[in-house]
Amino acid sequence: QVQLVESGGGLVQAGGSRRLSCAASASTYYRGWFRQAPGKEREFVAAIDWSGGSTYYADSLKGRFTISRDNGKNTVYLQMNSLKPEDTAVYYCAAGGRYYSDNYYSPDYWGQGTQVTVSS
Numbered sequence: 001q002v003q004l005v006e007s008g009g010g011l012v013q014a015g016g017s018r019r020l021s022c023a024a025s026a027s028t029y030y031r032g033w034f035r036q037a038p039g040k041e042r043e044f045v046a047a048i049d050w051s052g053g054s055t056y057y058a059d060s061l062k063g064r065f066t067i068s069r070d071n072g073k074n075t076v077y078l079q080m081n082s083l084k085p086e087d088t089a090v091y092y093c094a095a096g097g098r099y100y101s102d103n104y105y106s107p108d109y110w111g112q113g114t115q116v117t118v119s120s
Helices: none
Strands: 006-007 011-015 018-024 032-037 043-048 055-057 065-070 075-079 089-095 114-119
Touching: 006 089, 018 032, 018 089, 018 114, 032 065, 032 075, 043 065, 043 075, 055 065, 075 089
Parallel strands: 011 114
Antiparallel strands: 006 018, 018 075, 032 043, 032 089, 043 055, 065 075, 089 114
16 A cells, blocks of 8 residues: 655635645655546646656646656655646655556546635
8 A cells, every 4th residue: 555645735816826745655666646636527638757758737737737756755746837827736745556648647646625716
């Protein structure tokens, strides 16, 4: 069992930036992020393979969000730039499982989530 702990959420002004972190209790090949906005279903945000050589993003987030990882710390990051009010959501760290194709990432483990609120 892998435990995940997100951090870095909070209130940010529209147009600003925020970096989320997620520390894991063990290493996994795939890491990623999902989010769930109020009244909406959970959606894929980004994923990354072991080396960081392959990254995947929701089409709407390309160019604004960047995923990275530090395997020595079992930590994955999500750099969020040019934030918009519609980015307001609970962001969930994910790990393990498998990335299939077309942004179908099926993780084995989930964090508890961290709230990101973007004010207008």
